[in-house]
Amino acid sequence: MNDPASSSRDKYEALVRAANKHQILLRDASSGNGIDRHILGLRMAYHRLQPLPSETPLTAAEKTAIEEFFNDPILAKSTTFQLSTSGLFPAYYLSHTGFGCVVAERGYGINYIIEPKRIKFGTEGKTFEVGKGTDVERFEMTLRRILAELKAICEESNDISAGDSSRL
Incomplete structure (x- = not known):
């Protein structure tokens, strides 16, 4: 996307490939198959579950390996x-959506x-020290600029003139 030698068509095709891959990863994650879900499940099982009566407790070496x-x-x-990020069901208002950053230092959250x-x-955006870390205004301006660029790429690649909504 940042290569000035790439045509709008090249960028559009890259966007389509990325969107298709994103849909696959989204379906995987939504059905519990995202890698982070498995790691979270393993972490929770290790910290919260006790061995069954018929199982041998973990050895010190096994606990060390797991902690490592x-x-x-x-x-x-x-x-x-x-x-x-989190996509929300169609609605008129974004208020009271209960969504936000997942890290406390330099984290950003977007619902859409x-x-x-x-x-x-x-x-x-969140940060521990005021003035250091996140810059939500700059983040939003960048997001708007990128979406405008993507819109122009999609219009040019599909021969749609700006403002022509008849082919949308």
């Missing part, structure tokens, strides 16, 4: 989502509602 796994820096990074002729967003 859950404390691995790569795992921590891969399960710390700086951006968390897709309507026939517009997309509504609710955004938030």
Whole structure:
């Protein structure tokens, strides 16, 4: 998308491929098959479940190996989502949606509602120190700019003139 040598058509085709992949990953995650769901399930089982009476308790070496796994820096990074998004059912208002950031430091949260002729967003950002970390205004301006660019790419690639809603 950032390559100036790429045509609008190239960018549109990349967008379509990304959207198709996103749909597959969304279905997987929605049905409990996202990798983060499995890791969360393993973590919860380890911390909350006791062995059954017929099972041997974990050894100290097994507990150490499990703790090392859950404390691995790569795992921590891969399960710390700086951006968390959620699509909401069609509605007129974004208030009282109960959605937000999942990390307390430099995290962003977006909920969105897709309507026939517009997309509504609710955004938030968190940081421990005021003035350091998130910048929700800049984030929203960037989001608007990118969506406008994507709209132009889609219109150009599908031979739709700006403002022509007859082919939507």
